[in-house]
Amino acid sequence: MKATKVSNQIRTLRFHADEMTQQDLATRIGVSRQTVVAIEKAKYSPSLELAFKIARVFEVPLETVFSFEEEQFIAK
Amino acid sequence: MNESGTGADFRAKSNLTALITTALIYPAVLLFSAIGEKNIFELAAILAVGVVLQISIMIVIHIFLALKTTQEPDDERDHDLARRASHVSGTVMTSSVVIVLLIMLVRAMIATVSSGGETNVDLWPLYGIFGSLILSELVRYTITARGYRVD
Secondary structure, X not given: OOOOOEEEOHHHHHHHOOOOOHHHXXXXXXXXXXXXXXXXXXXXXXXXXXHHHHHHHHOOOHHHHEEEOHHHHOOO | OOOOOOHHHHHHHHHHHXXXXXXXXXXXXXXXXXXXXXXXXXXXXXXXXXXXXXXXXXXXXXXXXXXXXXXXXXXXXXXXXXHHHHHHHHHHHHHHHHHHHHHHHHXXXXXXXXXXXXXXXXXXXXXXXXXXXXXXXXXXXXXXXXXXXXX
């Protein structure tokens, strides 16, 4: 599966959150660990609802967790 | 951290088992059915053996997987994967059916011409397949129309 255009800081945020495991995060947002792995590797873009859940776990704004490259955003 | 032992791993391995058993058993069933002259009961028996064999293998492997992995409920990624797979397989299925329909139609035409204009071919499978295609297209357009109005 090819990588999505949305990058994320989940791995870093997990590390700063007492080295939260992927399984812990998966349990808290109600998905499987493989889904967390896929999101972390930017191989799967989560729904907006799931993205908000992830941001809420780390108590940060959505933009801190996910970002979208500017040049990809500007229409040609 | 490796990815083994998760619920999604169970589903991934379950799907892989289905893929491998289907790829091995049903082409063999098709080949065995097509070789030599067989009556309808023999064909049904061959198909039944194939189905029972696959179900048996799937049950054994699923018991093994259930013991080795933990199971979690489906999440949105599972649904997304299933939706994409269904879309592609639906397209393949429709294309295959259209090809078979056209071949049957041409064969029926040839049979009619060679019998001097008299149609002796049983056409109900053609009507059945054509009806199924119409139904599936109606369902597709209805769901799309409903989606645009409601979602």
